[in-house]
Amino acid sequence: MDDATTPKIASKPRPTKDRLIRAAARLFSNCGYHGVGLAEILAEAQAPKGSLYHHFPNGKSDLALASATWASDEILLLIAASFEPADGFADGAESLCQKLANLFDAGGKWSGCPISSTLLEGPDNAQFHRHAAHLFEGWIAEVEYHALRLGLGKDEAAATAQSFYILLQGGWQLARVRRDSAVIRTLPALL
Amino acid sequence: MDDATTPKIASKPRPTKDRLIRAAARLFSNCGYHGVGLAEILAEAQAPKGSLYHHFPNGKSDLALASATWASDEILLLIAASFEPADGFADGAESLCQKLANLFDAGGKWSGCPISSTLLEGPDNAQFHRHAAHLFEGWIAEVEYHALRLGLGKDEAAATAQSFYILLQGGWQLARVRRDSAVIRTLPALL
């Protein structure tokens, strides 16, 4: 019920484009790009049939790109919110894993990584592939930035950021398989 | 189940059922369950249209289950081949990562984990989910068995096997994103 970033006075009922992006992100995370039909997305977003191509001229692929970007930005906010108030890298990592585990639990314990499900399982497309790589490297870069800021050396920071990314992806997947977020919470110990 | 593994005179041009399973495993790994059509699988396997439902009465889902099982068995063989001749766990892990990296390179550097792509991105089905969990836990159990055999303590073996699994899944995914197997080869250092 929180309306975006700039709540003026009479909060609009959240614009159609936004509802579309959020619905797509949620559904793609659960079933993959090819596993979700536009009809399903439109139903979930309560958007009229034809309005999709107004906001996303290239249709499904445009929507997928946008929803992956949106989901990635949410993760970046989570990273920032975890590391900025942290006393050290370990502290921030701990905090991030807690947040992600809660997110996993809230999503029904069955959602995959939103970027991965949307772009990697999508059409074998150069654009999709590059966008996925771009977003993922953005996560790693963000973590690396905080690692440096929190005192790690240059090489150590890079290596740690990458390792953390690997653990998060692998851990999230195992959590999904087990439908149990416990694994995610144990990841910081492995760093 | 079947005698496919013991060809009597090794002369048959490999039975249709086998070709179907291998083709499906390869294609599902690349594009996910929903991303591959039966026509594509049939074409790749050079199998006639109607013969699929002869071998797999429940159609695509049966084929997916069978191909995931087959792919999982291949991995189990790889694990055994890596750890059995090894002098220690670290040695075996090193060997396994090399083998997997080579497999990744051979597969065009774009394939996902065959079980994950096939079953987790498939229909949100209890049977699929349970089968995936069963196969994955089999991998972890197999590694744990070798860890114990090679001298690790009970608790350490269990923890190490799970961590290794997490690293492999996360590392393979990052390799896929980067289309570069280098990450996979660096995983043993993280254990």
Next chain:
Amino acid sequence: MDDATTPKIASKPRPTKDRLIRAAARLFSNCGYHGVGLAEILAEAQAPKGSLYHHFPNGKSDLALASATWASDEILLLIAASFEPADGFADGAESLCQKLANLFDAGGKWSGCPISSTLLEGPDNAQFHRHAAHLFEGWIAEVEYHALRLGLGKDEAAATAQSFYILLQGGWQLARVRRDSAVIRTLPALL
């Protein structure tokens, strides 16, 4: 429901939905629900393949229900046209049988009862069964109404309407078997 019956300027080349319903009614009458493929209906109606599910979201079954309703309405019109100008019940029955015999001859002498062929020979479905019962009872009720109006007593009217229905169904079937409408014309004598 629809405004198909009130064409504003009577210029449109008859809408697709209408052509679909008429084609379906004709073909189902001849070959039964399961004996006609959608391809055949689409071809006869000169309608593009995908447009069927636009007008009939549930596909073949929706189309069958609609075409049976349409055919039933045509029969009701025939009943009204026969009995309204009639001097007595016998006169109206005579007229109706003549009209039905002509209809039978015009249809190639091979069509079955449109409701029966479409709904009774369709999937063993509660909805189909109830709809068929509803339509048939509507015929009987309509005849009964005219019987009352034309002077028959309450009980006699009900019995006569039902008997007439039975004779019409049985007579039409025998006419079909013999490919000869003669039987239908002799039915009034049996009342």
Next chain:
Amino acid sequence: MDDATTPKIASKPRPTKDRLIRAAARLFSNCGYHGVGLAEILAEAQAPKGSLYHHFPNGKSDLALASATWASDEILLLIAASFEPADGFADGAESLCQKLANLFDAGGKWSGCPISSTLLEGPDNAQFHRHAAHLFEGWIAEVEYHALRLGLGKDEAAATAQSFYILLQGGWQLARVRRDSAVIRTLPALL
């Protein structure tokens, strides 16, 4: 060939061919020729897959012809059993309707006329059509024979037999629609 009529001592578990015919007759009566698949018939008859084409070289159509003939013969037996011990035609007709109503009730109150469902709703085939006509005229002839035997005049017998046929077909259909055999039992009163 068929030892059905001469059960020796240890009654065989009824030959495959027979089971096939009976299963087909039952299923076709309920769902029509096109509404039943061979797989369903084979399952119901507990017959092995390939054995059908051994007994019925022309496949489904041969089986349909045979099952319609068998069902028709059963009806002829019923007619004979009703009229032979009868004191008059009315008595025999009454008896036959009772027997048919019981048959209808025993069949789940949803079966159609076995010949009609099998042959008239089958492929628009000259052979099917002629066979149906032949069988139906056989019923009428049998009733006419008994009518003559029981004292009706030549013309009256012919007319009565045909009327009775019409009432039976129409009445059975209405009983099916209402899932209630009551109508069938009231038919004699209409003669």
Next chain:
DNA sequence: AATGAATGAGTCTTCATTCAT
């Protein structure tokens, strides 16, 4: 006389997309 694996044309249906309004 009997079997069951193999076949490909056919089934109904859903898909992402375009168009006129």
Next chain:
DNA sequence: CATGAATGAAGACTCATTCAT
């Protein structure tokens, strides 16, 4: 900005049949 009717390619699946055994 927004709509929903219209489209045909593609989807998964079932069919009656044939064949070698």
